Amino acid sequence: MVTGSPEIQTTKHHGKNIQKIRVYMNVKQNALATDLGLTQQDISALEKQENIDDAMLVKVAEALGVSAEVIKEFDERNVINNINNVRDCTFSDNSINSVAGTFNPVEKIVELYERLLTSEKEKVEMLKKISTKE
Incomplete structure (x- = not known):
């Protein structure tokens, strides 16, 4: 055998x-x-x-x-x-996942939404200032 x-x-x-x-x-x-x-x-x-x-x-x-x-x-x-x-292969904390970082799509969506919201608030404030001057 x-x-x-x-x-x-x-x-x-x-x-x-x-x-x-x-x-x-x-x-x-x-x-x-x-x-x-x-x-x-x-x-x-x-x-x-x-x-x-x-x-x-x-x-x-x-x-x-x-x-x-x-x-x-x-x-x-x-x-x-x-x-x-x-x-x-099993990855440790110091492996590729740590180098590349983990990507959480929900966190990215929330981050983008918050940036958009901040931008819109700034536009509203600018429009208020413009309208009070007139």
């Missing part, structure tokens, strides 16, 4: 790496092809190539929003590790 997780191989196959990144990012071959000015068949052929020249890697990387190095050095272990870390 074999226990543990299956071994995930690190591949330096550029085409397969592009395909994996594209799939992880939920990008269809047609969409990538359109961004690169190619056909879907061109993308399919590209994903079968073990080595892709640097110029094309840069274009594909830009279209996918990653660096060419990410494609060259893609490692499924790191991706799965990152996904698991994000999924299992």
Whole structure:
């Protein structure tokens, strides 16, 4: 009986790496092809190539929003590790929520309403002053 997780191989196959990144990012071959000015068949052929020249890697990387190095050095272990870390992550008080702050829409509405009310009161006072001068 074999226990543990299956071994995930690190591949330096550029085409397969592009395909994996594209799939992880939920990008269809047609969409990538359109961004690169190619056909879907061109993308399919590209994903079968073990080595892709640097110029094309840069274009594909830009279209996918990653660096060419990410494609060259893609490692499924790191991706799965990152996904698991994000999924299992619990935030402390000093985490992103504290940095970004929490947004309470009701408080914002009340704040905006109070500013509007103050502005209207100022307008009424100005109109009263103008009308008493006449």
